[in-house]
Amino acid sequence: MSVVHVNTPGGSYPIHVTAGRLDRIAESIPNDTTTIALITNPTIFNLYGERVLKALQSSGKKVVQVQIPDGEQHKNSQTLDAIFDALLQNRLDRKAVIVALGGGVVGDISGFAAACFMRGIRFIQVPTTLLSQVDSSVGGKTAINHPLGKNMIGAFYQPTAVEIDIHVLKTLPKREISAGLAEVIKYGMITDADFLDWCLANTAGLTSLQDTQTQYAVTRSCELKALVVSQDERESGLRAILNFGHTFGHAIEAGLGYGEWLHGEAVGCGMIMAAELSAEVCGLPEQSVQKIRDLVAAIGCPTAPPKWDHDRWIDLMGLDKKTEGGQLRFVLLPELGKSVVQAVDVATVKKVLAKF
Ligand code: NAD
Ligand code: GLY
Numbered sequence: 001m002s003v004v005h006v007n008t009p010g011g012s013y014p015i016h017v018t019a020g021r022l023d024r025i026a027e028s029i030p031n032d033t034t035t036i037a038l039i040t041n042p043t044i045f046n047l048y049g050e051r052v053l054k055a056l057q058s059s060g061k062k063v064v065q066v067q068i069p070d071g072e073q074h075k076n077s078q079t080l081d082a083i084f085d086a087l088l089q090n091r092l093d094r095k096a097v098i099v100a101l102g103g104g105v106v107g108d109i110s111g112f113a114a115a116c117f118m119r120g121i122r123f124i125q126v127p128t129t130l131l132s133q134v135d136s137s138v139g140g141k142t143a144i145n146h147p148l149g150k151n152m153i154g155a156f157y158q159p160t161a162v163e164i165d166i167h168v169l170k171t172l173p174k175r176e177i178s179a180g181l182a183e184v185i186k187y188g189m190i191t192d193a194d195f196l197d198w199c200l201a202n203t204a205g206l207t208s209l210q211d212t213q214t215q216y217a218v219t220r221s222c223e224l225k226a227l228v229v230s231q232d233e234r235e236s237g238l239r240a241i242l243n244f245g246h247t248f249g250h251a252i253e254a255g256l257g258y259g260e261w262l263h264g265e266a267v268g269c270g271m272i273m274a275a276e277l278s279a280e281v282c283g284l285p286e287q288s289v290q291k292i293r294d295l296v297a298a299i300g301c302p303t304a305p306p307k308w309d310h311d312r313w314i315d316l317m318g319l320d321k322k323t324e325g326g327q328l329r330f331v332l333l334p335e336l337g338k339s340v341v342q343a344v345d346v347a348t349v350k351k352v353l354a355k356f
Helices: 022-030 041-059 079-087 104-118 131-137 168-173 174-191 195-200 205-209 213-231 238-243 245-255 263-282 287-296 312-318 346-353
Strands: 002-008 011-018 035-039 064-069 098-103 124-129 141-146 147-157 159-167 331-337 340-345
Touching: 002 168, 002 213, 011 022, 011 104, 011 174, 011 213, 022 041, 022 124, 022 159, 022 263, 035 041, 035 104, 041 064, 041 168, 064 079, 064 195, 079 104, 079 141, 104 124, 104 131, 104 141, 104 245, 131 168, 131 174, 131 213, 159 168, 159 213, 168 213, 174 195, 174 205, 174 213, 174 238, 174 263, 174 287, 174 331, 174 340, 195 205, 195 213, 195 287, 205 213, 205 287, 213 287, 238 331, 238 340, 245 263, 245 312, 245 331, 263 287, 263 331, 263 340, 263 346
Parallel strands: 011 159, 035 064, 035 098, 098 124, 124 159
Antiparallel strands: 002 011, 141 147, 331 340
């Protein structure tokens, strides 16, 4: 088993990564826990629910189940209210612990419920998609969507532990694996060029979920994310580098309609576009851009963005959270493994869009 430590002002906690961890998650339940609320959705419950219930019951604590509907469209205030109803009906108190079993949707809404219920109870992330194992379960961003914007209502609230079982990835659709791998290779691009080379040399093992490669990739991704969020929990600066490829990616998701491309697929393609912009603005060499292109293709993500009018791209990118005073800001790579966040003028962005 690998253990990664996250240390932030808002909380310090271990991330345990290993095959078969689901059966041992009770080890992370604090001794003084009164009740455990297992929050998941029917898809995941059918696959892993009984096993996780059995593991949690071995702690000797009372376990209650809360099932929420599957899908991003349910990451909203109605579902949050339904979670609160269940917690109150089951008389959970301040010593209760929420266990979030699922992908980023379950993790984000359960974490936000934990942050709000009785002004904050403990929660454990048990991420079951690759994206949630390497990204959303780590770092304490919790949220629900608002009709006027994605992830607009939320809190920074750290879990007490993250329990990662790499074998649960075997039931994920192939596209979800590719989308999660986009976030894995992102960490190499922004912080660790050696890890990027390792990914390039191991794409076959990664896409086919070989144990050795998956265990290393998930662990290294968590380590690299932990390093960033430990320095900047609330995204006052450095943490923004985790958004490499996201300015273009979010535009693709919003422009095509959410769900048409998976988030990671849009980020994969967006990273190629951000690499081209890096070449234009801060001299990223062409062979590095090509390496990014090759890697995005090798993990199975789209490499060609939608063909839109440039003004439409600029308009869609203006919705990005990094935009300041109407000026577009991007995460750029002066070289592989190094990243900066900077404003780029519209004419330069359009010049790069013309290459696609
Ligand atoms: P998801 O949670 O919707 O999961 C994708 C699908 O896979 C769902 O249908 C789910 O039920 C199913 N599933 C989950 N685990 C499975 C398994 N092991 N086997 C088979 N099916 C399984 O999607 P996601 O990509 O995990 O998460 C996306 C969400 O994460 C978005 O809401 C996004 O905003 C959020 N997010 C949050 C952060 C953060 O830092 N908090 C970072 C990135 C993304
Ligand atoms: N997923 C980006 C972040 O956690 O900051």
